[in-house]
Amino acid sequence: MRHPWNIRPLLYVTVAAGLCHACSETDTDGNSPNPTGIDVSHFQGQVNWQAVKRDGLSFTYIKASEGTSLADADFPENWKGATDNALLRGAYHVFSPDDDGDAQADYFLSRLKAQQIDYTGALPPALDIEALPKDSLGAARPHIAQWLHRVEAALGCKPIIYTSPGTWDTEFPGDFTGYGLWLADYARSPTLPQGWKDWTFWQYSDTGDYTGVGGTVDLDRFNGxxxxxxxxxxxxGQD
Known part of the structure; x- marks a missing residue:
């Protein structure tokens, strides 16, 4: 993911019962049997979702919004393209430390409503939390909680959080670990942040090259x- 702060991003996912714990040591050379996917935003430009599906990918996360006023212009087209090509898809929101959590949740939900998206059958909504300015850490916690609770209540589905181990351990050690983990860690095997016992999604590269996607794209793997x-x-779905 590439966002204005230019820092490795964060997100967390609901941990589903029965996940493949042995898969936590899967390699990054493409030989894993686990379902693979990509995450996209307007940075990828126009995506050929038919070609993406032919490449054997199973799922995608798509940026919907950021803060309380930044809508990803390519979200509607990306969501439709992934849906039309039978890819499992989920929407993510980039957290802003300067904005109220409830207001951010409402803005994210408004982007789904604007596209008349019934969230039934979609992957858990995800909150992308970038490294935050040190003077905003204490203030950020309640707003992160507000977003998570409000989105869960609206969609009937527990959100996920995406993060890297170094940033999360420094800023929120042990916080929000009741939510599943979408781990960003570009290593041969992943390192879990404090508090998590497993990951649900692992973003293992930000330099993927797939037919249908212009330039590089983030690569993700499901742990099951x-x-x-x-x-x-x-x-x-959303009311």
């Missing part, structure tokens, strides 16, 4: 089987 991936999708 294709059937288990389908079982963590959201049961209910």
């Amino acid at each position: 089987t294709a059937d288990q991936l389908a079982r963590i999708t959201c049961p209910g």
Whole structure:
């Protein structure tokens, strides 16, 4: 993910029961049996989702919004393209330390509503938390909690958080670990942040090269089987 702060991003995911714990040591050379996916935003430009599907990818996370006023211009087209090509897809929001958590949640939900998206069957909504200015850490905690709680109440689906171990351990050691983990760690095997016992998604590279995607793209892996991936999708849609 590439965002204005130009820092490795964060996110967390609901940990589904029965995940493949042995898969935590999967390698990054493309030989893993686990479902693989990408995450995209307007930085990727126009994505050919038919080509992405042909490449064998199973899922994608798509940027919907940031803060309380920044909508990703390519979200509607990306969501439709992924849906039309039978890819499991989830939406993510980039957290702003300067904005109220409830207001950010409402803005994220408004982007789904504007596209008349029924979130049933989608991957858990994700909160992307970048490294925050040191003077905003204490103030950020309640706003992160507000976003998570409000989105869960609206969609009937527990959100996920995306992060890297170094940043999270420094800023929020042990916080919010009741939420699943979408881990950003570009190493051969992942290192868990404090408090988590496993990861659900692992973003293992930011230099992926796939037919249908212009330039490089983030690569992600699910910690389980294709059937288990389908079982963590959201049961209910937005009111």
